[in-house]
Amino acid sequence: MTSVPPTAQEQSGFVVELEQFSGPLDLLLHLIHEDEVDITDLPIAKIADQFLAVINDLGLNQAADYLEMAARLLRIKAQMLLPRRLGDDEWEDPRAELVRRLLEYQQIRELVEWLGAAAARRAEQFGRGFAPEPPAAPPAPLMVDLNDLLAAAERVIALIPEPVLHRVVPRPxxxxxxxxxxxxxxxxxxxxxxxxxxxxxxxxxxxxxxxxxxxxxxxxxxxxxxxxxxxxxxxxxxxxxxxxx
Structure with missing residues (x-):
């Protein structure tokens, strides 16, 4: 396992193992859970600084997907610093689209973890000494790696075109x-x-x-x-x- 050097630990207060992340959304969820913050009300400045520190110390600052997420976080951070005009009913929270993607990714991740646990339980359902007859043409075992499934789910989400709208109203x-x-x-x-x-x-x-x-x-x-x-x-x-x- 590869750990964050002491410089990143001093900045962010935690140790990160590179192999446990399947992409930038997975890393963001880790930071959110570590800080125990509400995913729907992200402290974007703090999360953005932690994200940049981690990808820099892990040598991920040349990976396109991590760089794209870093740029998105910095853009949102800058938009949050802009003054909001009084009586502006059309103001849109710049975090809304990122929050929507994080919630979708978190639901898929929880589902994948549950399916993995269910497969493990089914593998243990036969007791000792029980030897069922093998089927004539046994199906190939389904080998599922959690990180691969999470990475695939993130790629599917990334392929969904973002609507060009002034306001994003996620469908529940x-x-x-x-x-x-x-x-x-x-x-x-x-x-x-x-x-x-x-x-x-x-x-x-x-x-x-x-x-x-x-x-x-x-x-x-x-x-x-x-x-x-x-x-x-x-x-x-x-x-x-x-x-x-």
């Missing part, structure tokens, strides 16, 4: 609506696919809402999620306890 997640759709499908079928939930051309909000709804229903024991291998379709199955009701 519709977890209740997604839950209702999934429960309706569970009532009709014993199993169904991911596309049955989100459709053919889902938005990012639709995908996040459906993932969170699946997470909650799986925690209740209403369903289980399977995937035979990498990039294969996700299948949702009604749990036997639900069928018996």
């Amino acid at each position: 997640l519709d977890v209740e609506g997604a839950t209702a759709r999934i429960e309706g499908l569970l009532a009709e079928r014993a199993s169904f696919g991911w596309r049955d939930i989100v459709g053919v051309h889902p938005t990012l909000v639709d995908v996040l809402s459906a993932f969170i709804a699946l997470l909650e229903l799986a925690k209740r024991g209403a369903l289980r999620v399977d995937q035979e291998g990498p990039f294969t379709p996700i299948q949702i199955h009604r749990e036997p306890a639900r069928e018996a009701r």
Whole structure:
């Protein structure tokens, strides 16, 4: 593991391990959690200074994605210092877009961690001495690395074009609506696919809402999620306890 030299520790008050970050959004979330600040009301000046100190000491000041985020933070910091005119109802918080991306990334990260934990639990469900017959054509095991998934999620978010608007009004997640759709499908079928939930051309909000709804229903024991291998379709199955009701 690579640690921050003493100079960065004196400036930011913590030690950073390079391997634990999959990108600039991941590093920003780490700084926010370390400082225990509200993600929706970021102290942008402090976070920007810490971010610059960390990427400088880790030698990341030549990486394009980290430099782009550093420039964004400095621009927001400068905008926050501009005087706000009295009675200006059209003023837009320059942190709004960054906060939206951080919240989306945090939800995806929590989902990936839950899926990893669920896979580990399923791997331990057979007791000692139990030797089930292998299937005729066993599916390839799904090898998932948390950092790879987080990096892929960040790349997907980065590809979403930013709307050219004077004011950004993020669309809220519709977890209740997604839950209702999934429960309706569970009532009709014993199993169904991911596309049955989100459709053919889902938005990012639709995908996040459906993932969170699946997470909650799986925690209740209403369903289980399977995937035979990498990039294969996700299948949702009604749990036997639900069928018996």
